[in-house]
Amino acid sequence: MKNNKKLPNEAQMKTGVSRRNFLKSLTGTAAGIGISQMFNPAFVSALTEELKKHPVIWIQGQACTGCSVSLLNTIDPSIADVLLKVISLEFLPTVMASEGKMAMENLYHIADKYQGKFSLAVEGAIPTAANGKYCTIGEYDHKELTMVDIMKDLGPKAGSVLAVGTCAAYGGIPSAQGNVTGAMGVMEFFKKYSIQTPVVNIPGCPPHPDWIVGSISHLLTKGIPELDSDGRPVIFFGENIHENCPRLEQFDNDNLSEKMSSPQGCRMDLGCKGPDTHADCFQRKWNNGMNWCVDNSVCIGCVEPGFPDLTSPFYEPA
Amino acid sequence: MAGNKPETKSLSKGKLKPGIMSGNKKIKVAIDPVTRIEGHLKVEVEIKDGVVADARVFGGMFRGFEQILIGRDPRDATQITQRICGVCPTAHATASALALDDAFKLKLTPNGRIARNLILGANFLQSHILHFYHLAALDYVNGPDVAPFIPRYAKNDIRVSKAINDAAVEQYLEALEIRKICHEMVALLGGKMPHVQGIMVGGTTEIPTREALNAFAERFKVVKKFIMEKYIPIVYLLAGPYGDLLKTGGGYKNLVSWGVFPMDDAGNTLLKRGVFTDGKDGKVNVDLIKEYVKYSYFDDATTGLNPKQGQTIPNPDKKNAYSFIKAPRYNGKPHEGGPLARMWITNPELSKTGQDKLGVKRMRDIGDAAFSILGRHVARAEETAIVADAVELWLSQAQPGKETFVSSPIPDAAEGLGLTEAPRGALLHYIDIKDQKIANYQITSATIWNANPMDDMGQRGPMEQALIGVPVPDPENPVNVGRLIRSYDP
Numbered sequence: 130m131k132n133n134k135k136l137p138n139e140a141q142m143k144t145g146v147s148r149r150n151f152l153k154s155l156t157g158t159a160a161g162i163g164i165s166q167m168f169n170p171a172f173v174s175a176l177t178e179e180l181k182k183h184p185v186i187w188i189q190g191q192a193c194t195g196c197s198v199s200l201l202n203t204i205d206p207s208i209a210d211v212l213l214k215v216i217s218l219e220f221l222p223t224v225m226a227s228e229g230k231m232a233m234e235n236l237y238h239i240a241d242k243y244q245g246k247f248s249l250a251v252e253g254a255i256p257t258a259a260n261g262k263y264c265t266i267g268e269y270d271h272k273e274l275t276m277v278d279i280m281k282d283l284g285p286k287a288g289s290v291l292a293v294g295t296c297a298a299y300g301g302i303p304s305a306q307g308n309v310t311g312a313m314g315v316m317e318f319f320k321k322y323s324i325q326t327p328v329v330n331i332p333g334c335p336p337h338p339d340w341i342v343g344s345i346s347h348l349l350t351k352g353i354p355e356l357d358s359d360g361r362p363v364i365f366f367g368e369n370i371h372e373n374c375p376r377l378e379q380f381d382n383d384n385l386s387e388k389m390s391s392p393q394g395c396r397m398d399l400g401c402k403g404p405d406t407h408a409d410c411f412q413r414k415w416n417n418g419m420n421w422c423v424d425n426s427v428c429i430g431c432v433e434p435g436f437p438d439l440t441s442p443f444y445e446p447a
Numbered sequence: 448m449a450g451n452k453p454e455t456k457s458l459s460k461g462k463l464k465p466g467i468m469s470g471n472k473k474i475k476v477a478i479d480p481v482t483r484i485e486g487h488l489k490v491e492v493e494i495k496d497g498v499v500a501d502a503r504v505f506g507g508m509f510r511g512f513e514q515i516l517i518g519r520d521p522r523d524a525t526q527i528t529q530r531i532c533g534v535c536p537t538a539h540a541t542a543s544a545l546a547l548d549d550a551f552k553l554k555l556t557p558n559g560r561i562a563r564n565l566i567l568g569a570n571f572l573q574s575h576i577l578h579f580y581h582l583a584a585l586d587y588v589n590g591p592d593v594a595p596f597i598p599r600y601a602k603n604d605i606r607v608s609k610a611i612n613d614a615a616v617e618q619y620l621e622a623l624e625i626r627k628i629c630h631e632m633v634a635l636l637g638g639k640m641p642h643v644q645g646i647m648v649g650g651t652t653e654i655p656t657r658e659a660l661n662a663f664a665e666r667f668k669v670v671k672k673f674i675m676e677k678y679i680p681i682v683y684l685l686a687g688p689y690g691d692l693l694k695t696g697g698g699y700k701n702l703v704s705w706g707v708f709p710m711d712d713a714g715n716t717l718l719k720r721g722v723f724t725d726g727k728d729g730k731v732n733v734d735l736i737k738e739y740v741k742y743s744y745f746d747d748a749t750t751g752l753n754p755k756q757g758q759t760i761p762n763p764d765k766k767n768a769y770s771f772i773k774a775p776r777y778n779g780k781p782h783e784g785g786p787l788a789r790m791w792i793t794n795p796e797l798s799k800t801g802q803d804k805l806g807v808k809r810m811r812d813i814g815d816a817a818f819s820i821l822g823r824h825v826a827r828a829e830e831t832a833i834v835a836d837a838v839e840l841w842l843s844q845a846q847p848g849k850e851t852f853v854s855s856p857i858p859d860a861a862e863g864l865g866l867t868e869a870p871r872g873a874l875l876h877y878i879d880i881k882d883q884k885i886a887n888y889q890i891t892s893a894t895i896w897n898a899n900p901m902d903d904m905g906q907r908g909p910m911e912q913a914l915i916g917v918p919v920p921d922p923e924n925p926v927n928v929g930r931l932i933r934s935y936d937p
Contacts, residue, residue, distance in 0.1 A: 184594070191510045194485045195641040197531020201581075202627050209620045218595045222482045225595035228929055237597055256509075259763040263742075263771075265487060265507035267480040274458035279817050302530050307515040309761060334530065336893075348554035369633045374907025389652045390852035416631045419662070425645050426652035429526060437527060442520035444647075 182343040183349050184239055185248045186283065187221040187293075190264050190276040191303040191312055192253025195335040196294040197223045203338035206418050216345060219247075240286050246350060249287035249326075254296040254303040255280055255318050258311030280315070284324040289348055290315055291329050293341055297359070298330035299434040306438050316360060327353055330360035332433035337413060340365045357407070359434055360363035370428055373411045389426055389444075396423055400445035402430035471496050478929060481508075485534045485871075488898060492928055493747070494919045499928070502907070502914035504898050505773035509744070513759040516888040521857055522648055522890060523548060526840065528876065533641045534577065537570040537633065537905050538893070540646035540871035547648035550863025550880055551855045557651025557712065558575065559851040561841045564708050565663065566646060567636045567867075568838045572670055573629030574870035575786070575831045578677060578936045580622035581825065584725045586930045587685050588615040600924040606688035614703040618677050624674045628666045633668075635659045650852040657847040664842050671835045675798070681830040682800060683804040686821055691918075695697040696931045697818035698913030699781050703786035705731065707868035708837060708890040710909065715835050718830070718868060721792040722777060730794070736875070738773040738891065739902040745773060750903055754877045756888035774908060775891050783909040784872025785935060786827040787817060798832045803827070806892040820917075820927070823934040857883045868924050870891040871936040897935045910935055 164167055189197070201208050205215075212224070213286060219239045220232070240247060248437050253276075256263035261277030268274070274282075277363070284290065292315040295301035303312035313321075316328050331344050347354045354362040371377065379395045386394030406428055414421045422428050430440030437443075455805035472495070479489035483571055487508040493501040512531055516524055525543040529536035541563060548555065555563070589605050589612055590596030607615070630640040636655055637643030647650045655663075686693060706720030722729045738757060740750045745768075746760040763766070776782070790810045802808055810829065816822055865876040872893030879887040906912075910932060919925045 134513075189487075191508060193530050193533040193536075193641075195530065195536065198533045198577075198641050202578075202630055204627075208623050208627070210485045212595065213593060217593075221595050222480060223485075224581060225482055226590055226597065226599040228480065228482040231479065231598055231600070232482055234575065262763040263509045263761075264507075265479075265489070267476060267489070273479070302515065303525060305515045307517055308511050308513060310509060310511055312510070334600065335533065356733070384502075388852065388854060390650075390654050390850065392654060392656075416634035419631050419634040420638050420653075421646045422638050424653070425643075426645070426647065429644075431642075437523070441523050443526055444520065444522050444557060 153260040181296060182243070182244050182421070183248065183288070184217040184243055185250055185345065186219055186236060186239060186287075187250040187252065188266065188276075188283070189222055189249065189277055190237045190253035190297070191253050191310065192294070192296060194251045194252075195299040196225055196341070197221065199335035200340050200341050201338075202416060203342050206224065206342065211342060215342070215347070230268065233267045237269060240283050244286045245287075247287050248289050248291060248345065249283055250291040250293050250345070251280070251297040251315050252293045254312035254314060256303065256310035256312045257318070257321075260311065269415065280318055281322060281324075284319060284326055288328050289325050289353065291327065291331055292316070293331050293342060293359075294336055295332040295334045295431055295436050297301070298332040301334060302437055322332050328360060329353060329356065332361060332366070332432040333408065334436065336432075337365075337410070337415065339413060361407075361432070365409055366432060368393065368407060369404070369413050370406045370408060370423070371401075374403055374423060376423065396427045398445060399427050400443055401427040402433075402440045402443075403428040404428045405440070408432045408435055453875060470757065473500065475930070476919065476922050478927050481929060481932050482805050483933060486894070486937070488619070488690055488932070488937055489931060490914070490928060492919065492925070494922055497918055497920050499914045499919055502911045503769060504897060504900065504908060504910050504932075505768040506900075509771040511761070513888055513890060516885050519885050521526065521550065521883070523875075523879060524711060524878060524885060525647055526642075528890065529642045529714060531890065532869070533817060535570065535574055535869040536642045537637065537646065538565045538867060538874055539876070540643055541567050541866045542769055542865040543866030543873045544646050544648050545867060546863040546876040546878045547865070548867045549865065550861040551648055551858060552861075553649050553853050553855050554712070555650045556853060558654070558714070558846050558852065558895070559847040560709055561845045562636055562851045563646060564653040564841050565838065565845065566633055566643060566651065566840065567631050568630035568834050569663075569667075569709065570836070571933075572628045572641070572674070572831060572838070573633070575827050576622050576674070577626045578870070579682065579827065580627075581621050583824065583933045583934070584615065585855065586926065586933060588612045590616060590619070593676050600926060602921060604924070604926045607685075609826075611684070618681060621673070621677070625670055626844055627733050629670055629897075631665050631668050632670070635663050639803065649854055650849065652852060654849065654851050655845055655847055660842065660845055661838055661846055667838055667842065670858070671839070673720055674831050674835050675800075679798055679800050679828045681834060681851050682732070682824050683800060686804070689821060691761070692820040692865060692927075692930065693816040693822055694819060695912045695917050695927070696820040696934060697815070698783060698909050699782055700818050701725065701777075701782040702791055703731070703777055703782040703784050704789045704792045705791070705866035705873045708834075712862055716787040717833070719793040721865070722782065724780060724782070725779065733866070735778045735876075736774045736891065737779070740773050740936045741903040742770060742900040744768045744771050753892050754875055754889040754919050755862075757877070757887075757890070762788055770900040772895050772899045774902040775895055776902055776906075779904070781899075781902070781906050781909050783935075784893055785823065786830040787823045788872070789868060790819065790826040790869045791831050795833055797829055801829055820934045826932070827936070859883055860922065866884045874898050886924050894935070894937045898937050
């Protein structure tokens, strides 16, 4: 939305333009589900007590923290509201106050107390080679726990799992060709260890904050959203980027960019993966509507199960 | 906090607290995991007479980027290596693009250089603000009494008044908005954030429009105001009640900076390239970097290699190893990277607030107190102001509509070296291209300089060494250990 780059005033930053856009895009594709209501402040406030009964535990495996940082970029609700009101975020290593023994004891305390009710958000892939030693999480009960241990312990206890980001959803870069760590996403891991807990994939490298907050809120208030065959919520990943691209008309008119920095033209000849990619970036845009990959260069297909091996080389011509 | 007066002007009032519980017998304390950092870290300290007597820092995660890159299109490295760190992807993108520029033998357009500086610069501001408020601040003030701000240490040594604590929490929340606005600035030129599309071999992919530059400038104004009126003052404010933390955590006092933000086509950088070893300044010679792996989970045969000959062959079952981090040494010695290193090597004038509070003019005038837990926070805050001033300059130099990108075919065979700085320290990317594909790719990333284990010669890593002597009067609440670790922004 390059025509909407004015910095919102403080009031709007909290409640204004972006909320409208967000709701519009949600209701546009999800009419009848009514999930937009959950972003009404009064509704959120009424839910606060209820949500405390369904805390979120967010753990990080082979991750870059980019998904957590993307979550911090949520506009509406603001991250302050997410942290303080919308989600009872009991464990998130990047922001929580506690560390060491206290953090690990709290992790297991919450998982036991809210067994079957808490949501487990997983960021990063799970390395299964070398007995899981490629990723350690922390010490609990005098034992050094790996990401594999934690997933085996908490996976079955959780009411639901959110695989946040392409690494957790499908393995992502840690599982790309050449990897030696046996990295895999949550669904593959659960299959391997026969864990039955339902999983919602929120891919993206990183996922858009709306995809994360929207999916968590839907899960906590309405249950599991409708998923596509790759386990992704249809409301966010139901449409093809190329078919909905604002530059589609330029493609139809054979106006194809020949240089990466050309302001105009369809990016097809530069390697754009829009035709094989399903996400609503084309209308949601990124970072408060500032920009998106296709206007800046090309789509690299980061929400797709084949990322990065099947969506690269990212650039053409070779 | 703008209207609040500092509680005390003096920085030297605090005194190291004597050991009260550990006595003269040794007590082992482990923090596993260390939280509010990027990645996975564990620290183990041995406490004697109330201070740390020995320390080990464990890097607990390995993904294998260097293997994963082999055989790929060289240009893809800029996208893939960004995913090493979601807090500083722009730095990895920059290092990778510089290595590729070198290999492709490309010279950027002036607008391309400036656009890259604006993208990286905006994220420096984001990263430093995020680090102070959202990673480090909870070591000095209490958050609200809800998860994830509770639980916390029962005796967490918070020494500020309720009024200051409340103001700091307000700033914590405001800083969430400010760092988000910094990301909007990055996205205006870089496409999106985290993980920008816009930095690529040959420059940047999107020519800035007047409208985008205006939107960038409008946001920047808000961010700069916050830096000057809130962030810098509160760092100096903490130096009152926590003055003793200016006297501990110094470490080796050896520093490296590869330099960052080219100010001209000749490659002169805003923050200077240099080394500081045993009290003497030196010029950087990349050949003097060697990476040791005796205590790292990598094949012993690969120890002591320069990154240009580097190999990364994991051996997770290796006896006596305790970290997935290699131990890089410059001229055989451990060196610290990050804002303190850059600011010491560059030695710029401090902000007006800094000069008033400290009664000195330049970074090096701070003297030994700079090499400390709080000294690193001071260096980071002061660097934020320097980068903000430079962003303002680059904004005035950026030309709307002028080319930012130079395209070039992939060379059949070439080597390239990219040296830059991540917010948290010196960053090196090396690429070897054969048959137009990546034959070898080596990364010596920022935190590796600080959080590394012991080397083959028996020298501790910089963070480990800096922990020695840090007071831990109450081993049940080892607050200062986390404070020291986080002062490096790992």
